[in-house]
Amino acid sequence: MDFDLSGRSEAWLEKLQTFFDHEVLPRHRAWLAHVARGEAAPFMGDLQHKARAAGLWNLGLPELSDDEPGTRLSNLEYAPLAEIMGRLFWAPEVFNCQAPDVPNMIALQNCATSEQKARWLQPLLEAKTRSAFGMTEPDVASSDATNIATRMVRDGDDYVINGRKWFITGAAHPRCSFLIVMGVTDSGADRTSRHSCIIVPMETPGVRLVRRLRWMGCEDHVAPIGELTFDNVRVPRANLLGAEGEGFKVAQIRLGPARIHHCMRSIGLCELLIELMMVRSSERSAFGRAVIQYDTVQRWIAESRVELEQARLLAYRCAWRLDQAGHQDAWRDVSLIKVAVPAMLQRVADRAMQVFGAMGGSDDTPIHQALAWGRLLRIGDGPDEVHLRQIFRMEPMPSWSIADSPYLSAHSS
Numbered sequence: 504m505d506f507d508l509s510g511r512s513e514a515w516l517e518k519l520q521t522f523f524d525h526e527v528l529p530r531h532r533a534w535l536a537h538v539a540r541g542e543a544a545p546f547m548g549d550l551q552h553k554a555r556a557a558g559l560w561n562l563g564l565p566e567l568s569d570d571e572p573g574t575r576l577s578n579l580e581y582a583p584l585a586e587i588m589g590r591l592f593w594a595p596e597v598f599n600c601q602a603p604d605v606p607n608m609i610a611l612q613n614c615a616t617s618e619q620k621a622r623w624l625q626p627l628l629e630a631k632t633r634s635a636f637g638m639t640e641p642d643v644a645s646s647d648a649t650n651i652a653t654r655m656v657r658d659g660d661d662y663v664i665n666g667r668k669w670f671i672t673g674a675a676h677p678r679c680s681f682l683i684v685m686g687v688t689d690s691g692a693d694r695t696s697r698h699s700c701i702i703v704p705m706e707t708p709g710v711r712l713v714r715r716l717r718w719m720g721c722e723d724h725v726a727p728i729g730e731l732t733f734d735n736v737r738v739p740r741a742n743l744l745g746a747e748g749e750g751f752k753v754a755q756i757r758l759g760p761a762r763i764h765h766c767m768r769s770i771g772l773c774e775l776l777i778e779l780m781m782v783r784s785s786e787r788s789a790f791g792r793a794v795i796q797y798d799t800v801q802r803w804i805a806e807s808r809v810e811l812e813q814a815r816l817l818a819y820r821c822a823w824r825l826d827q828a829g830h831q832d833a834w835r836d837v838s839l840i841k842v843a844v845p846a847m848l849q850r851v852a853d854r855a856m857q858v859f860g861a862m863g864g865s866d867d868t869p870i871h872q873a874l875a876w877g878r879l880l881r882i883g884d885g886p887d888e889v890h891l892r893q894i895f896r897m898e899p900m901p902s903w904s905i906a907d908s909p910y911l912s913a914h915s916s
């Protein structure tokens with residue numbers, strides 16, 4: 504394991520940092536003002552154009568082929584770049600690195616036919632459209648994906664879809680043109696082979712965006728969250744992604760990258776939170792001394808640093824493992840970071856909020872959103888408990904017993 508950045512990776516990191524400092528960060532206040540008025544930021548297209556011209560495009564796709572636009576980086580090379588993007592919730596979109604589109608692109612790269620790629624993947628790679636992934640349903644415990652109940656019934660050359668989905672990130676975006684929807688195609692099959700994934704264009708009759716959802720009062724302006732109903736939605740069989748019964752496989756191919764990218768960005772966000780704590784506490788005094796001089800505050804900052812460095816190493820190892828072994832062999836590592844990083848983000852954001860006092864909960868800082876984001880990541884893409892169960896199951900049982908353990912002193916039973 505060698506986590507030193509390669510010369511190539513360092514060069515891209517420097518390029519991205521410069522672009523972020525000169526082109527993205529100076530527009531942050533304008534971006535906030537636009538979304539507060541319910542408008543799209545008018546400079547996004549220009550920024551994307553510049554980023555793409557600089558090669559800072561589609562950086563989160565390790566399987567990018569030579570004829571696809573952008574720069575192919577390994578997961579490990581991408582990790583520090585994603586951290587920079589994570590400092591602002593909207594920055595990933597500038598580089599076409601935003602969720603849920605990137606995991607959807609990865610699913611399409613791996614599972615789509617060449618016709619599907621031309622129709623659905625290519626426009627995503629070019630940022631000409633947006634997408635969503637629809638698995639979760641209000642009526643069933645969706646952390647157990649075998650519960651997903653939306654029906655997809657074969658009828659001639661079509662599938663007819665009926666069901667309801669909610670908390671679908673990106674589905675309420677005005678430019679979202681299609682969803683990858685998971686549903687039951689064969690209720691009689693084995694529990695993990697009942698489901699399939701189908702590409703459903705948003706404009707298909709019967710697809711209805713019921714409402715836009717918020718999470719803990721926060722709006723996702725980059726990929727607005729939607730609740731949808733599917734009422735006799737008819738899509739051609741050719742829209743099936745992968746084979747019938749392979750819904751779990753498709754979902755898992757996109758979930759690994761979705762999880763690790765969220766973690767990488769969260770680590771960058773924590774770097775910003777530590778900086779905010781440092782500056783704020785050094786600028787204010789209470790009871791005769793600067794807030795930063797209090798042991799408690801120093802300890803919060805130091806503990807945040809310890810936890811952040813641990814999380815980063817774990818994320819790097821996961822990225823490295825994905826690069827070396829692929830999705831199938833990196834599941835344990837993905838679960839480890841999926842539990843560790845959101846919990847770390849939640850703790851660091853909570854400390855930052857305390858350091859900031861009342862301001863920490865206001866819209867003037869990103870702290871309450873960071874806290875909400877950390878909380879969300881403990882549920883979304885699989886709740887903590889599901890990952891912890893997975894981690895426990897992979898824990899090997901030692902071959903010795905307590906009575907004969909060489910690590911324990913002799914005792915009579």
Ligand SMILES: Cc1cc2nc3c(=O)[nH]c(=O)nc-3n(C[C@H](O)[C@H](O)[C@H](O)COP(=O)(O)OP(=O)(O)OC[C@H]3O[C@@H](n4cnc5c(N)ncnc54)[C@H](O)[C@@H]3O)c2cc1C
Nearest residue numbers: 636637638639644645646670671672718883884885886888
């Ligand atoms: C902001 C946001 C965005 C989202 N975006 C998407 C999206 O784009 N697409 C999509 O399909 N879904 C999305 N989701 C949904 C998310 O993936 C689900 O909420 C999650 O999988 C949990 O499903 P559930 O809400 O049905 O909870 P349930 O399945 O009802 O689980 C509730 C709780 O039960 C407990 N539990 C479950 N299993 C176990 C276990 N094995 N052991 C112990 N306890 C357990 C856990 O505490 C869990 O939190 C999003 C959610 C949020 C909040």
